[in-house]
Amino acid sequence: MKFNNGKELLDLCSKKNLMISDIMIKLEMNNYNKTEDEVFAQMHKSFIIMKNAVHKSLTEDIKSMGGLIGGEAKKLIKQIENNKNISGLTTSKAMAYAMGVLEVNASMGLIVAAPTAGSCGIIPGVLTAIQEAHGFTDEQMTKALFTAAGIGMVVTMNATVAGAEGGCQAETGSAAAMASAAVCELMGGTPKQCLDAAAICIKNIMGLICDPIAGLVEAPCQKRNAIGATNSLISAEMTLAGIDSIIPFDEVVESMYKVGRSMPVELRETALGGVAATATGCTLCSKIFN
Amino acid sequence: MKKISVFDIIGPIMIGPSSSHTAGALRISLIAYKIFKGTIKEVKFTLYGSFAKTYKGHGTDRALLGGIMGFDTDDDRIRNSFEIADNNNLKYSFVEGETTPEMHPNTVRIDILGEDSSMSLVGESIGGGSVLVRQINGIDVKFTGEYTTIMVQQIDKPGVVAHITKVLSENNINIAFMSLFRESLGEKAFTMLELDEKVSEDILLKLKEHEYIIDTFLISI
Missing domain, CATH: 3.30.1330.90 (D-3-phosphoglycerate dehydrogenase; domain 3)
Structure with a gap:
């Protein structure tokens, strides 16, 4: 059992009448000679670490190593508590949690790279918010992480999830696509709808550059994790409403990779372009390192 | 791949x-x-x-x-x-x-x-x-640490590698990658072995039995 792209993954799902998560669990068991319990327990551990990171950002005072971020998640939660949030409860929570996990990451806390450290807020943010909204069990959430992994694997095999190679579209774009497919499956979507949600996510931020101030995983990364979380929710909502992605997932991934490779090196994590190269970005950079 | x-x-x-x-x-x-x-x-x-x-x-x-x-x-x-x-x-x-x-x-x-x-x-x-x-x-090497790795420090003489592979095969250990690096002919050398199986410390003692093997190291992370 194997697949090389999204279409082959879908074919496997329909041939065996299984969801994407089921296929990924079986694949991991076969490839690494593990039992279902072992594979599931390992993923469950990751989910708990994700939720712990969300919790830490809301309960502890956090300052990042570079000093550019810290405390943003708490501010957003305060808005919700005061009934002043404007995006709807699940969306407001997802963005707050996603930003919180980035704070934990930037302050040398424990996170799960999903798929990278720079995009590690999106999946925990979205999944924690969805779990709270719909009362899913930890087991259901853990299973959804396998769906997310399936999408990430297709991107890794056919393009890249690294900002240095493909820009932020590849990094937070992939994380959003993964989260979106996970939400889609949790909410009863078909495998095809999961892939469509992932495709819409990447299309929505196609061309997004990677321009971290001072080269650190802080800003604008934290806010890009918030938009990534939001992106995954709206994309899942579209497909669950019956709106298809006009371009199939595999073609979106291919074009995302081409766009990434055509980006000049200044716009791929080198901190030489984008907001990193603005007057303020440069001032902050020299303040941090001198 | x-x-x-x-x-x-x-x-x-x-x-x-x-x-x-x-x-x-x-x-x-x-x-x-x-x-x-x-x-x-x-x-x-x-x-x-x-x-x-x-x-x-x-x-x-x-x-x-x-x-x-x-x-x-x-x-x-x-x-x-x-x-x-x-x-x-x-x-x-x-x-x-x-x-x-x-x-x-x-x-x-x-x-x-x-x-x-x-x-x-x-x-x-x-x-x-x-x-x-x-x-x-100071000796150039190349390994990732992703596999269980044994590093053997030896004198660059004939028979050392044969001894290493014999010990491993006798213990049913499969070699994924193997490379040799040396300072110069007949001087100090390294053999790097990246293995598919986890190994115990006694393998190192068996490897060390050879007269030209100076030291052995097990790296598993």
């Missing part, structure tokens, strides 16, 4: 903020820690390229120091590694090296001083937390 695991995608579980500048840096010094035998008294980290420019903001320095104390990439103590090293009387320093164009952008040289021995190691953090060790005690 190596199969991709779902835990390469959802993972690794790590202390942030950067898989290359934090987790990868730590793995290089953790390998050095595993190779060095005995208590480490003093360590000097020479940083090159992007490591030299951005190590403070990425916590690369804390990660390197954590690795040399044996911490793994998911160890919460990493952010306090300066204080922990001070309490353990471990001296440490970080210096910026002169980067040359052929160097990988994330390179570190680690010089370790023990009670009666010393060691140097050069490693590269090549992305996603993966690393390559490029030099040990």
Whole structure:
């Protein structure tokens, strides 16, 4: 059992009448000679670490190593508590949690790279918010992480999830696509709808550059994790409403990779372009390192 | 091509903020820690390229120091590694090296001083937390630490490699990759063996029975 792209993954799902998560669990068991319990327990551990990171950002005072971020998640939660949030409860929570996990990451806390450290807020943010909204069990959430992994694997095999190679579209774009497919499956979507949600996510931020101030995983990364979380929710909502992605997932991934490779090196994590190269970005950079 | 695991995608579980500048840096010094035998008294980290420019903001320095104390990439103590090293009387320093164009952008040289021995190691953090060790005690090598790795230090004489492969085959251990590196003909040499199976320390004793084998090291992280 194997697949090389999204279409082959879908074919496997329909041939065996299984969801994407089921296929990924079986694949991991076969490839690494593990039992279902072992594979599931390992993923469950990751989910708990994700939720712990969300919790830490809301309960502890956090300052990042570079000093550019810290405390943003708490501010957003305060808005919700005061009934002043404007995006709807699940969306407001997802963005707050996603930003919180980035704070934990930037302050040398424990996170799960999903798929990278720079995009590690999106999946925990979205999944924690969805779990709270719909009362899913930890087991259901853990299973959804396998769906997310399936999408990430297709991107890794056919393009890249690294900002240095493909820009932020590849990094937070992939994380959003993964989260979106996970939400889609949790909410009863078909495998095809999961892939469509992932495709819409990447299309929505196609061309997004990677321009971290001072080269650190802080800003604008934290806010890009918030938009990534939001992106995954709206994309899942579209497909669950019956709106298809006009371009199939595999073609979106291919074009995302081409766009990434055509980006000049200044716009791929080198901190030489984008907001990193603005007057303020440069001032902050020299303040941090001198 | 190596199969991709779902835990390469959802993972690794790590202390942030950067898989290359934090987790990868730590793995290089953790390998050095595993190779060095005995208590480490003093360590000097020479940083090159992007490591030299951005190590403070990425916590690369804390990660390197954590690795040399044996911490793994998911160890919460990493952010306090300066204080922990001070309490353990471990001296440490970080210096910026002169980067040359052929160097990988994330390179570190680690010089370790023990009670009666010393060691140097050069490693590269090549992305996603993966690393390559490029030099040990001035001899060029190349291994990742992703496999169970045995490093044999030997005299460059005929029969040594035959002895190594005989010991491994007798113990039903499969070699995934194997390479030889030497200073010059008949001088000191290294054999690096990357293995598919986990191995126990007694294999090292069996390997050492050969007269031209000076020392053996097991690196499994």
